[in-house]
Amino acid sequence: MVRATVWILAKHFDGFPKDSDFQQKVQELSEPKDGEVLLEAVCLSLDPYLRPYSRVLMKEGDVLIGTQVAKVIQSKNPAFPLGSHVVSSCGWRSHSLSDGSDLNPIMSEWPKDLPLSLALGAVGMPGLTALYGIEEVLGLQAGETLLVNGAAGAVGSVVGQIAKIKGCKVVGSAGSEGKVAFLKELGFDQVFNYKTVTSLEEALRSASPEGYDCFFENVGGTFSTVAIEQMKDFGRIALCGNISLYNDASPQTGPYPQPTMIMKQLKMEGFKQTRWAHKDPESQKRLMGWVKEGKLQWREHVTKGFANLPAAFMGMLKGDNTGKAIVAV
Amino acid sequence: MVRATVWILAKHFDGFPKDSDFQQKVQELSEPKDGEVLLEAVCLSLDPYLRPYSRVLMKEGDVLIGTQVAKVIQSKNPAFPLGSHVVSSCGWRSHSLSDGSDLNPIMSEWPKDLPLSLALGAVGMPGLTALYGIEEVLGLQAGETLLVNGAAGAVGSVVGQIAKIKGCKVVGSAGSEGKVAFLKELGFDQVFNYKTVTSLEEALRSASPEGYDCFFENVGGTFSTVAIEQMKDFGRIALCGNISLYNDASPQTGPYPQPTMIMKQLKMEGFKQTRWAHKDPESQKRLMGWVKEGKLQWREHVTKGFANLPAAFMGMLKGDNTGKAIVAV
Numbered sequence: 001m002v003r004a005t006v007w008i009l010a011k012h013f014d015g016f017p018k019d020s021d022f023q024q025k026v027q028e029l030s031e032p033k034d035g036e037v038l039l040e041a042v043c044l045s046l047d048p049y050l051r052p053y054s055r056v057l058m059k060e061g062d063v064l065i066g067t068q069v070a071k072v073i074q075s076k077n078p079a080f081p082l083g084s085h086v087v088s089s090c091g092w093r094s095h096s097l098s099d100g101s102d103l104n105p106i107m108s109e110w111p112k113d114l115p116l117s118l119a120l121g122a123v124g125m126p127g128l129t130a131l132y133g134i135e136e137v138l139g140l141q142a143g144e145t146l147l148v149n150g151a152a153g154a155v156g157s158v159v160g161q162i163a164k165i166k167g168c169k170v171v172g173s174a175g176s177e178g179k180v181a182f183l184k185e186l187g188f189d190q191v192f193n194y195k196t197v198t199s200l201e202e203a204l205r206s207a208s209p210e211g212y213d214c215f216f217e218n219v220g221g222t223f224s225t226v227a228i229e230q231m232k233d234f235g236r237i238a239l240c241g242n243i244s245l246y247n248d249a250s251p252q253t254g255p256y257p258q259p260t261m262i263m264k265q266l267k268m269e270g271f272k273q274t275r276w277a278h279k280d281p282e283s284q285k286r287l288m289g290w291v292k293e294g295k296l297q298w299r300e301h302v303t304k305g306f307a308n309l310p311a312a313f314m315g316m317l318k319g320d321n322t323g324k325a326i327v328a329v
Numbered sequence: 330m331v332r333a334t335v336w337i338l339a340k341h342f343d344g345f346p347k348d349s350d351f352q353q354k355v356q357e358l359s360e361p362k363d364g365e366v367l368l369e370a371v372c373l374s375l376d377p378y379l380r381p382y383s384r385v386l387m388k389e390g391d392v393l394i395g396t397q398v399a400k401v402i403q404s405k406n407p408a409f410p411l412g413s414h415v416v417s418s419c420g421w422r423s424h425s426l427s428d429g430s431d432l433n434p435i436m437s438e439w440p441k442d443l444p445l446s447l448a449l450g451a452v453g454m455p456g457l458t459a460l461y462g463i464e465e466v467l468g469l470q471a472g473e474t475l476l477v478n479g480a481a482g483a484v485g486s487v488v489g490q491i492a493k494i495k496g497c498k499v500v501g502s503a504g505s506e507g508k509v510a511f512l513k514e515l516g517f518d519q520v521f522n523y524k525t526v527t528s529l530e531e532a533l534r535s536a537s538p539e540g541y542d543c544f545f546e547n548v549g550g551t552f553s554t555v556a557i558e559q560m561k562d563f564g565r566i567a568l569c570g571n572i573s574l575y576n577d578a579s580p581q582t583g584p585y586p587q588p589t590m591i592m593k594q595l596k597m598e599g600f601k602q603t604r605w606a607h608k609d610p611e612s613q614k615r616l617m618g619w620v621k622e623g624k625l626q627w628r629e630h631v632t633k634g635f636a637n638l639p640a641a642f643m644g645m646l647k648g649d650n651t652g653k654a655i656v657a658v
Contacts, residue, residue, distance in 0.1 A: 052588065220587050239591050253582040258549050259381065261599035262568050268597045270590035 002029045002038060004095035006063045007309050013054055016247040017317070022064070022310040029097055037080045037103075039070035039088055039096050043302075044309065045120040046316045046325040047154075051246040064092040064309075067125065069106070069116045080105065087119050094306050094329065107284055111292060115300070118291070121154055121324035122298040127287045128280060129240060129273040130158035130216075134166070137238040137271050138214045142167035145208050147227060150218030150243060151188065152179035154324035158287075159216045160188050161296050171207040173223070175319045182322050186297055200226045211235070219244045225254045231266055239270040247317065299323030331358045331367060333424035335392045336638050342383055345576040346646070351393070351639040358426055366409045366432075368399035368417055368425045372631075373638065374449040375645045375654040376483075380575040393421040393638075396454065398435070398445045409434065416448050423635050423658065436613055440621060444629070447620070450483055450653035451627040456616045457609060458569060458602040459487035459545075463495070466567040466600050467543045471496035474537050476556060479547030479572060480517065481508035483653035487616075488545045489517050490625050500536040502552070504648045511651050515626055529555045540564070548573045554583045560595050568599040576646065628652030 003026050010023035032038045045067045057065055067089050075082045077100050086103040090096040106119055121127065133155075134140045146163045150156045151172030160170045164187050171190040172183045183191040190207035197203040204212075204227060211232040217224060220242030231237070245252055261268065276283075290296035301321035303312035306329045316325040332355055339352035361367045374396045386394055396418050404411045406429050415432040419425040435448055450456065462484075463469045475492045479485040480501030489499045493516050500519040501512045512520040519536035526532040533541075533556060540561040546553060549571030560566070574581055590597065605612075619625035630650035632641035635658045645654040 052592075056592075217587065220585060224585070224587060239587050242585070242588050242591065245585060245588060251584040251588075253584055255580040255582055256549060256553065256571070256574060257586070258546065258553060258568050258597075258599065259571050259574060259580075261597065262571065262601070263381075263385075263599070265599050265601060265604065267599075268587075268590065270587065270592070270594050270596075272591070272594060275594065 001031070002095050003027070004029050004093055005306060006094070007092035008063055009054065009058050009060055012060055013051065013247075015249040017051070017310070017314055019310060024307070027093075029095060032074050032076045032097055034076050036097055036099050037072050037077050038074035039086065039090070039098060040073045041094050041096075041306065041329045042069045042071055042085065043117045043120065043329065044068040044092065044306075044327045045125070046309075046313050046321075046327065047125070048241055048243050048246065048317065050313065051317060052242070063090075065089075066091050067120060068093075069119055070096070085116055087124065092309055107288065111288075114291065117300060117302075117324070117326050117328070118298060120326060121300065122158055122291060122296055123284055123287045125273060126154035126324060127158050127296075128276075128283055129155050130162055131283055131287065132273050132276045132279075133216055133238040133240055133271060134159060134162050136276055137269050138216070138236045140166055140168060140214050144213035145169040145171065145210070146214045146216060147171045147173075147204070147208070147212045148216040148218070149173040149194070149223055149227070150241065151183055151191065152176075152322050153218060154321075155240060156216070156218055157183070157186060157299070157323055158296065161186055161290075164188075165290065165295055169208070171204070171212070173203075173219075176322075179322050182299065194223065201229075204230050214238070216240060217242070221245050221252055222254065225257065228257050228260050228266065231260075231264055233264050235264060235266050237266060237268040239268060243317070301325045303327045305329070330360070331424050332356070333358050333422055334635060335423070336421035337392055338383065338387050338389055341389055342380065342576075344578040346380070346639070346643050348639060353636070356422075358424060361403050361405045361426055363405050365426055365428050366401050366406050367403035368415065368419070368427060369402045370423050370425075370635065370658045371398045371400055371414065372446045372449065372658065373397040373421065373635075373656045374454070375638075375642050375650075375656065376454070377570055377572050377575065377646065379642065380646060381571070392419075394418075395420050396449060397422075398448055399425070414445055416453065421638055436617065440617075443620065446629060446631075446653070446655050446657075447627060449655060450629065451487055451620060451625055452613055452616045454602060455483035455653060456487050456625075457605075457612055458484050459491055460612055460616065461602050461605045461608075462545055462567040462569055462600060463488060463491050465605055466598050467545070467565045469495055469497060469543050473542035474498040474500065474539070475543045475545060476500045476502075476533070476537070476541045477545040477547070478502040478523070478552055478556070479570065480512055480520070481505075481651050482547060483650075484569060485545070485547055486512070486515060486628070486652055487625065490515055490619075493517075494619065494624055498537070500533070500541070502532075502548075505651075508651050511628065523552065530558075533559050543567070545569060546571070550574050550581055551583065554586065557586050557589050557595065560589075560593055562593050564593060564595050566595060566597040568597060572646070630654045632656045634658070 152174040221244040550573040
């Protein structure tokens with residue numbers, strides 16, 4: 001018998017999440033049956049999507065959703081040998097049982113000098129999101145100018161670097177001087193702190209006076225309204241996230257983007273990376289190749305302790321993290 | 330010497346246009362030089378785009394923009410023989426001189442039983458807009474469900490009929506009982522009067538409980554917000570017009586569409602039919618073919634008299650017209 005600690009959604013979020021929305025519980029797990037494995041969490045992913053999807057995918061009392069890197073500590077499934085590591089979608093659980101159907105083994109030939117947590121970041125879902133947004137949605141071409149906001153986040157930082165690999169000019173927006181410095185290190189062409197510029201419109205214009213061919217949207221709201229006005233004719237917008245809107249008790253409003261989209265003949269598309277799941281193995285190899293070549297750099301914002309999951313999640317929503325936010329157990 | 334009557338933009342529109350924004354003037358035209366023709370307006374097109382583009386394309390004192398069918402009444406250009414008809418972009422002018430560069434001859438083999446004004450409607454710009462929106466932007470497929478608003482207008486009524494030709498289910502929204510009856514005659518599957526339904530949301534749901542694959546947008550604003558929520562996953566939206574927003578003194582606001590676009594992975598694209606101008610001759614033949622076969626029906630809302638152009642234009646913005654709004658000189 002193994003005792004698992006889990007975090008449940010005690011109460012649906014109303015506005016910005018608060019401590020009392022989360023509750024820790026202990027569950028007793030039986031021994032794995034034939035075909036099953038027992039997993040122990042190594043590190044857990046903190047992702048913005050949990051906030052907008054909380055009412056869609058969970059009811060009060062459910063274990064919070066999410067992915068983790070876990071170690072197989074008992075195995076009755078030969079596909080997942082004892083001591084091996086997997087990415088599991090079991091949510092905020094210290095231990096879990098699985099028949100393997102929801103598990104992805106960590107890529108074979110994982111380099112010894114790279115942390116397994118990259119399977120939750122640059123080589124995992126956020127990296128794939130960046131890659132598919134650029135290649136499948138935007139169709140970004142060499143020589144074009146790309147704007148990305150939330151640029152120092154898990155997805156944004158990969159977006160900008162892939163765009164540089166593709167020979168583009170990259171403009172990034174982030175919310176602190178530390179993030180701005182990080183993005184300059186990564187090779188972004190123009191970076192600004194949207195919290196301290198006197199005018200977002202001016203900052204965007206000065207970063208690329210000729211406008212933007214592509215816009216990778218992680219933030220939404222007012223930023224979006226201002227950025228759309230500076231797209232070039234036939235510009236493309238990949239809608240990945242809207243973190244500035246996730247914690248509103250009632251929806252924010254703004255000017256309709258449609259009139260500008262007609263004048264400039266813009267295309268805007270919402271997407272989830274799961275749409276191209278059939279390409280994941282090959283895509284992860286490409287991402288890992290760039291990491292090994294030093295073309296795709298990564299940073300993690302690590303919070304220690306399973307008990308700190310709610311605080312780390314709320315910190316990520318506030319933008320505390322530079323790079324990928326994870327909790328190490 | 331010929332005296333031309335023209336309508337000028339006396340004052341930029343502020344909110345809904347009013348009589349005093351327009352002013353009639355007389356201009357004296359010289360005799361056509363070599364290569365030139367003298368044209369006399371036969372009928373003029375009234376198009377919603379004039380309103381949103383008024384500040385972009387005109388300054389106060391300019392002749393109002395627009396197209397017309399005109400007759401060649403003097404010719405020193407063999408490409409445009411005396412007595413032939415052309416589509417001219419000369420604006421609100423009773424007579425005009427042209428070197429031919431802004432003229433399109435009326436399609437050869439024009440059927441004798443069809444009015445030339447169709448070159449401003451179902452076989453002209455509005456028809457091409459409908460066709461390109463469906464084929465180039467939406468990529469509408471047989472068996473899909475299409476929503477079109479402003480459905481009884483010059484573009485909307487063609488959109489629905491082409492979608493029927495392609496084997497789709499068509500839902501249309503319009504603003505009067507007469508328009509609803511007209512659309513039913515045209516073979517639309519479901520039609521409702523958005524002004525009298527108790528709930529737009531309910532009307533859309535009841536017309537297609539399974540949602541919409543494609544949405545051809547002519548209206549914008551609140552209608553757009555409600556309709557986007559009822560798109561199917563991977564739905565496509567062609568942005569053609571936003572007539573509900575054109576006359577605002579300050580921009581209307583509404584909930585941002587982006588979060589729903591991500592959840593449902595929707596694609597939205599603004600377009601102008603000029604993008605596919607290279608296809609126009611072949612496209613106009615297809616439209617004319619459907620007209621001759623009776624598959625593409627048309628109706629015109631004709632106002633008589635060049636002097637009534639402003640009133641007819643304002644009436645069109647209010648939705649007075651069923652089908653294409655024109656002024657016959």
